[in-house]
Amino acid sequence: DTGVSQDPRHKITKRGQNVTFRCDPISEHNRLYWYRQTLGQGPEFLTYFQNEAQLEKSRLLSDRFSAERPKGSFSTLEIQRTEQGDSAMYLCASSRLGGYQETQYFGPGTRLLVL
Amino acid sequence: AQTVTQSQPEMSVQEAETVTLSCTYDTSESDYYLFWYKQPPSRQMILVIRQEAYKQQNATENRFSVNFQKAAKSFSLKISDSQLGDAAMYFCAYRSAGANSKLTFGKGITLSVRP
Helix, strand or coil: CCCCEEECCEEEECCCCCEEEEEECCCCCCEEEEEEECCCCCCEEEEEEECCEEEEECCCCCCCEEEECHHHCCEEEEECCCCHHHCEEEEEEEECCCHHHCCCEECCCEEEEEC | CCEEECCCCEEEEECCCCEEECCEEECCCCCEEEEEEEECCCCCCEEEEEEECCCCCCCEECCEEEEEECCCCEEEEEECCCCHHHCEEEEEEEEECCCCCCEEECCCEEEEEEC
């Protein structure tokens, strides 16, 4: 396994701009998760996919956020009309559905700063 | 909803000594999983150890072991023979045994190791 990768690693944008992040999971992992981590806090769940289906979205995920996972491979997370409160680390994780042995492997994250 | 509480924001340990990190959680479920994740500075989160709630035996992984007290809803991590590379943020996390396998994290604890 090559690990979960995320791109870009850092993003600085101005308030009101749109940004898109990409996550490439470990190959053959059918579950993919997005979390958000603000300074001094633990990651908070945003949404997850099983294959290409988005199965749950957190209430944290406002209408400005959208996530996709076409063909059940990589995933994108888009934030429209960014606000300063969106500044955070966005983490992606993937796992292979497999009962109690299921382990989520995390990527390095994308750090977003909204000016 | 499940909650995870890590009340100690920071801890310090002398190299080669033993340290225990505390975690409590709240849930009405009887079947679930608990995890400790490590997040080194500017590096990605990795799984340290996992505990299944239905198992009475405490999990161990080399120098890492847990003290799982189901009735008290307590899940502490013991690190023996601490090494400089153990310095990191440590997060306690909860996962339901149900269909949605999202992780609920605590706020984390920063562990420093003194040489």
